[in-house]
Amino acid sequence: MVEELRKGSEAAFKTIVNTYQDMIYNTCLSIVKNEEDAEDLAQEVFVQVYQSIKGFKGDSKLSTWLYRIAITKSLDHERKKKRKKRFGFVRSIFGEDAQVEINPPDFNHPGILYDKKEKAVILFKAIDRLPENQRIAFVLSKIEGLSYQEISDVMDTSISSIESLLHRAKNNLKKILEGKS
Amino acid sequence: MKHNNTEIEDILHSFDGITKASANPFLHTRIMAKLQEDNTFLGRSVNFFTRPAIALTGICLIVIVNLFVLLKTNVSDQEVTTIATTATDVLQNDTYILASNY
Numbered sequence: 001m002v003e004e005l006r007k008g009s010e011a012a013f014k015t016i017v018n019t020y021q022d023m024i025y026n027t028c029l030s031i032v033k034n035e036e037d038a039e040d041l042a043q044e045v046f047v048q049v050y051q052s053i054k055g056f057k058g059d060s061k062l063s064t065w066l067y068r069i070a071i072t073k074s075l076d077h078e079r080k081k082k083r084k085k086r087f088g089f090v091r092s093i094f095g096e097d098a099q100v101e102i103n104p105p106d107f108n109h110p111g112i113l114y115d116k117k118e119k120a121v122i123l124f125k126a127i128d129r130l131p132e133n134q135r136i137a138f139v140l141s142k143i144e145g146l147s148y149q150e151i152s153d154v155m156d157t158s159i160s161s162i163e164s165l166l167h168r169a170k171n172n173l174k175k176i177l178e179g180k181s
Numbered sequence: 182m183k184h185n186n187t188e189i190e191d192i193l194h195s196f197d198g199i200t201k202a203s204a205n206p207f208l209h210t211r212i213m214a215k216l217q218e219d220n221t222f223l224g225r226s227v228n229f230f231t232r233p234a235i236a237l238t239g240i241c242l243i244v245i246v247n248l249f250v251l252l253k254t255n256v257s258d259q260e261v262t263t264i265a266t267t268a269t270d271v272l273q274n275d276t277y278i279l280a281s282n283y
Binding site: 010014017018021022023024025026029038039042043046047050109110111112113116119120122123126142143145170173174177178179 | 184192193198203211213
C-alpha cells in the first residue's frame with residue numbers, strides 16, 4: 001500500500017485514511033482535548049503523510065510513523081496555544097481578541113464508559129500536569145491501548161524507559177490526586 | 182485535588198473499557214479538498230514562504246539591505262558636510278576678497 005501511495009495512488013491514500021483515521025483522531029483528541037482541533041490536526045497529519053510518503057523509509061510500521069506525526073503535531077498545537085495565552089495580555093492591549101482557550105474546563109472523551117465519565121474528567125485534568133513524555137506514554141498506554149513495545153517504537157526509546165515513564169506517571173498522578181503536588 | 186485512596190484508584194482506572202472516538206466520516210473528502218487547496222499557485226507560494234529556512238533568510242536579507250542603506254546614507258551625509266564646508270570656505274574667501282577690495 002505504501003508503494004502504491006508513493007506512486008501517487010489516490011485509492012491507496014483513501015484506504016490509508018479509512019484504516020487509520022480513528023486511530024489518528026483519537027490520539028490527537030486525547031492530547032489536545034478539543035474535538036474541532038483534533039479534526040483539523042487529523043487532516044494535517046494525513047496531508048503530511050500524502051506529501052512526505054517518499055521520505056518514509058519503511059524502517060518502522062506505517063502506524064508507528066503515523067502516531068509520531070500525530071503526536072508531534074498535537075504537541076506543537078498545544079505549545080502554540082500556550083504561547084498565544086502567554087501573550088494574550090499584550091494582544092489585549094492592542095485590542096485583539098485575547099481569549100484563547102487552552103483546554104475546555106471539563107473534557108469528556110466520547111469513548112469513556114458512561115459511569116466513569118465524571119472520574120475521567122478528573123483524570124484528564126491530572127494528566128495535563130504531567131511532564132510531556134510521561135503524558136504521551138500514559139495516553140498511548142491507557143487510551144490507545146498500545147503495548148510497551150509499540151510505545152517504545154513510537155517514542156523511539158527502550159522498553160525499560162517506557163516502564164519507568166509509566167511508573168513515574170502513575171506515581172505523579174497519585175500525588176496530584178492526593179493534593180500533594 | 183484531594184481524594185482518598187479508594188477514589189484515587191477509581192479515578193486511575195476510569196479509562197478502563199474506553200473505546201476509540203470516531204473521526205468525521207467525511208475526513209477523506211476534507212483532506213482531498215485541503216490537498217487541492219495547497220496545490221494551487223497561491224497555496225504553494227504561501228507554503229514556500231512560510232518555511233522556517235526561507236522566512237529566516239528573507240528576514241536576514243531585509244536586515245542586511247537595511248544596514249547597507251543606513252551605512253551608505255551616513256557616508257553620503259559626511260560627503261555633503263564636507264562639500265558644504267568647502268562651499269562655506271569659498272564664500273568666506275570671496276567675502277574676504279570683496280572686503281579687502283573695499
